[in-house]
Amino acid sequence: MALSEFELINRYFRRPGLAADPEVHPCVVLGPGDDCALLELPAGQQLALSLDVLVAGVHFPEDADPHLLAGRALAVNLSDLAAMGATPLGFTLGLTLPRIDETWLQGFSDGLLDAAARYCCPLLGGDTTRGPLQIAIQVQGRLAAGTALRRDGAKAGDDVYVSGQLGRAGLALSVLQNKLPAASAMQRDELLVAYYRPEPRLPLGVALRGLATSAQDVSDGVLADLGHIARASGVAMQLHAEQVPVAATLSALCAPAQALQLALTAGDDYELVFTASPAQRTAIADAAATTGTAVARIGRVTAGTGIEVVAADGSVILFPSAGYLHFS
Amino acid sequence: MALSEFELINRYFRRPGLAADPEVHPCVVLGPGDDCALLELPAGQQLALSLDVLVAGVHFPEDADPHLLAGRALAVNLSDLAAMGATPLGFTLGLTLPRIDETWLQGFSDGLLDAAARYCCPLLGGDTTRGPLQIAIQVQGRLAAGTALRRDGAKAGDDVYVSGQLGRAGLALSVLQNKLPAASAMQRDELLVAYYRPEPRLPLGVALRGLATSAQDVSDGVLADLGHIARASGVAMQLHAEQVPVAATLSALCAPAQALQLALTAGDDYELVFTASPAQRTAIADAAATTGTAVARIGRVTAGTGIEVVAADGSVILFPSAGYLHFS
Numbered sequence: 156m157a158l159s160e161f162e163l164i165n166r167y168f169r170r171p172g173l174a175a176d177p178e179v180h181p182c183v184v185l186g187p188g189d190d191c192a193l194l195e196l197p198a199g200q201q202l203a204l205s206l207d208v209l210v211a212g213v214h215f216p217e218d219a220d221p222h223l224l225a226g227r228a229l230a231v232n233l234s235d236l237a238a239m240g241a242t243p244l245g246f247t248l249g250l251t252l253p254r255i256d257e258t259w260l261q262g263f264s265d266g267l268l269d270a271a272a273r274y275c276c277p278l279l280g281g282d283t284t285r286g287p288l289q290i291a292i293q294v295q296g297r298l299a300a301g302t303a304l305r306r307d308g309a310k311a312g313d314d315v316y317v318s319g320q321l322g323r324a325g326l327a328l329s330v331l332q333n334k335l336p337a338a339s340a341m342q343r344d345e346l347l348v349a350y351y352r353p354e355p356r357l358p359l360g361v362a363l364r365g366l367a368t369s370a371q372d373v374s375d376g377v378l379a380d381l382g383h384i385a386r387a388s389g390v391a392m393q394l395h396a397e398q399v400p401v402a403a404t405l406s407a408l409c410a411p412a413q414a415l416q417l418a419l420t421a422g423d424d425y426e427l428v429f430t431a432s433p434a435q436r437t438a439i440a441d442a443a444a445t446t447g448t449a450v451a452r453i454g455r456v457t458a459g460t461g462i463e464v465v466a467a468d469g470s471v472i473l474f475p476s477a478g479y480l481h482f483s
Numbered sequence: 484m485a486l487s488e489f490e491l492i493n494r495y496f497r498r499p500g501l502a503a504d505p506e507v508h509p510c511v512v513l514g515p516g517d518d519c520a521l522l523e524l525p526a527g528q529q530l531a532l533s534l535d536v537l538v539a540g541v542h543f544p545e546d547a548d549p550h551l552l553a554g555r556a557l558a559v560n561l562s563d564l565a566a567m568g569a570t571p572l573g574f575t576l577g578l579t580l581p582r583i584d585e586t587w588l589q590g591f592s593d594g595l596l597d598a599a600a601r602y603c604c605p606l607l608g609g610d611t612t613r614g615p616l617q618i619a620i621q622v623q624g625r626l627a628a629g630t631a632l633r634r635d636g637a638k639a640g641d642d643v644y645v646s647g648q649l650g651r652a653g654l655a656l657s658v659l660q661n662k663l664p665a666a667s668a669m670q671r672d673e674l675l676v677a678y679y680r681p682e683p684r685l686p687l688g689v690a691l692r693g694l695a696t697s698a699q700d701v702s703d704g705v706l707a708d709l710g711h712i713a714r715a716s717g718v719a720m721q722l723h724a725e726q727v728p729v730a731a732t733l734s735a736l737c738a739p740a741q742a743l744q745l746a747l748t749a750g751d752d753y754e755l756v757f758t759a760s761p762a763q764r765t766a767i768a769d770a771a772a773t774t775g776t777a778v779a780r781i782g783r784v785t786a787g788t789g790i791e792v793v794a795a796d797g798s799v800i801l802f803p804s805a806g807y808l809h810f811s
Contacts, residue, residue, distance in 0.1 A: 162702055184529055184628075184631075184804060187632065187635065188634070188715070189567070189633055189634050189635075189699075189715075190533060190563040190564075190566035190634075190698075190699055190700060191531035191532055191533040191563055191564060191566075191567045191569065191624070191631075192531070192532050192533070193529050193530065193531055193567075193631055194529065194530040194531045194532070195530070195628060196524060198526070201512055201521050201522065201523045202522040202523070202524070202530060203519035203520070203521055203523065204519055204520055204522070204575065204607065204608070204621075204623070205519040205520070205575075205608065206575040206576070206577050206608065206609045206610055206619070206621060207577070207610050208577035208578075208579055208610045208612050208614075208619060209619075210579055210612055210613065210614030210615075211614075212614070213612065213613055214612070235518040236517035236518075237521075239517070239518050239519045239521075241519065247532065247533075247621060248534070249534050249535070249536040249577070249619045250536075251536055251538055251617060271791070279532065279536045280532070280533065280534065282534055282535050282536045282619075284536050284538055284541065284542070285538070285541050286536075286538030286539075286540070286541050286615065286617065287538075287614065287617075289536075289579060289614065289616040289617055289619075291534070291536060291577045293532075293534060293575060293621050295532070296519070300512075300523060303512075303513065303519075303521055304516070305513065305517055306516070306517050307517075342764040362565075363532050370517060370518075371517075371518055379538075387516070387517075409672050427728060480697035
């Protein structure tokens with residue numbers, strides 16, 4: 156069935172609750188359908204924006220469930236807003252499709268609709284075209300001027316924190332490749348949920364404004380992402396292996412050394428890593444409690460360069476790889 | 484040679500004049516390198532944003548010159564800002580590459596640098612990843628609240644205008660496919676320049692704020708793009724064939740009927756079509772003169788639906804296709 160781009164957009168992407176409506180979204184002046192979308196920020200607010208591209212066969216399996224895929228694509232981008240402490244305003248979508256598959260489009264737009272509604276982040280516009288399957292999403296958010304959680308503010312003496320439980324999304328890739336026969340159905344489900352339904356830590360990010368000295372989301376792996384903060388801030392970090400919140404399912408399925416390695420070097424967890432002065436420990440605990448987010452203090456910012464992981468006996472633990480290198 | 488994503492970005496996309504620098508660009512609070520870029524708008528200004536995806540083999544030839552391709556990709560997106568009357572603030576880039584080709588990257592980033600400098604639209608951030616060649620660009624612009632040139636404001640009785648000369652970009656596709664043996668080298672060059680170096684009508688767009696009742700850029704073809712305005716505004720239009728500014732090169736290379744058809748139905752010209760009250764004719768002429776942009780009055784907005792083209796003798800001219808349908 157031949158469907159023009161306009162029919163496709165009208166049928167799948169102009170649905171109430173998915174497409175931005177100026178009547179419902181106070182910062183949206185003009186939603187999808189014109190040459191540009193228009194946004195207006197409240198006085199004293201700045202705009203935060205982040206663009207990510209997901210490629211079939213590289214970032215997700217070609218045959219991934221379109222509903223899960225759409226939700227994950229938006230959540231992963233919202234994680235960048237969370238890492239700055241920003242509140243979502245809306246997203247734009249560049250969708251490249253090899254063909255019109257109406258079942259796939261229904262699943263994909265349903266998944267987007269669910270995620271857009273859950274995070275109050277409507278579709279502002281975009282582009283739909285023919286080509287190898289790719290999903291480009293840009294999220295727009297807002298925050299009070301001067302309150303953004305940047306990478307370059309960590310100071311020697313700060314504590315290092317991470318939210319949530321680590322490593323499940325990394326292990327899920329083994330499940331998706333059918334390389335984990337020992338896992339129970341419940342364990343497999345938990346891993347796949349961690350991979351396909353990462354929870355962008357938006358409330359925690361907002362709560363950390365004014366408390367954290369730096370923050371970043373965990374997309375490349377904890378060591379790699381803390382490395383970005385350390386480089387931008389001109390500091391080093393020492394992490395304590397026994398304080399790393401390794402997900403229980405990892406500990407059940409892997410040897411301790413492998414579980415720790417996955418927790419620290421596998422990407423895709425979309426938790427927040429951040430630093431804060433020791434004077435803020437109570438405030439950080441309050442922020443965690445208020446937002447219902449587990450937060451673990453896993454180390455200390457020091458002078459120097461690099462990220463060091465030490466065991467309980469004080470010995471340094473070395474890892475073969477520190478994060479996903481897209482072109483290595 | 485193995486180059487990580489970070490090395491690639493640092494080497495090719497963090498160059499002075501290409502990447503946004505808060506010291507140089509007053510609305511940029513934070514440029515590339517963090518989870519998000521941050522923008523601040525002057526009081527009373529709104530943000531305009533538009534995302535476009537260009538796919539190799541669909542929107543441009545696989546072996547297109549990377550310097551020309553990069554400049555065209557940015558110019559095409561800036562055309563959407565021009566069509567709203569917005570001034571560029573910066574762009575984000577989602578670049579998907581099948582492999583690291585340093586010669587290609589040098590040409591591409593040089594082309595981007597040239598265009599970014601020419602239009603004062605620096606790179607704010609983005610994503611670089613592995614996959615089939617695609618270029619996703621989102622442009623961010625600003626305009627005074629309430630002054631955007633939208634599609635839904637055309638009124639019966641308004642004049643219909645188009646800027647520039649039409650049809651060369653469409654004919655250039657024949658040149659690229661070596662289907663135009665009769666053209667001289669100079670004619671071929673002119674067509675290729677029209678295709679690869681479209682001039683986003685940014686000054687004209689700004690000058691039309693408060694004058695035009697609607698506007699849109701010509702990407703799908705004049706008839707298709709005026710059709711978007713007509714539908715959004717709930718009006719019809721009648722165009723006069725002899726007033727259409729068919730490019731002289733088209734008239735030299737094609738029969739009159741074919742030249743007119745290319746001018747009205749081929750896309751990629753990135754001129755502006757717009758409507759304005761007859762009371763604004765002098766003001767429109769002044770806007771054209773001030774911005775050095777040719778502007779032709781080609782018809783009239785009427786009641787009803789559809790776009791009709793009439794010959795000098797009053798007969799209606801029919802065209803087989805009205806614009807590029809991405810999925811037909």
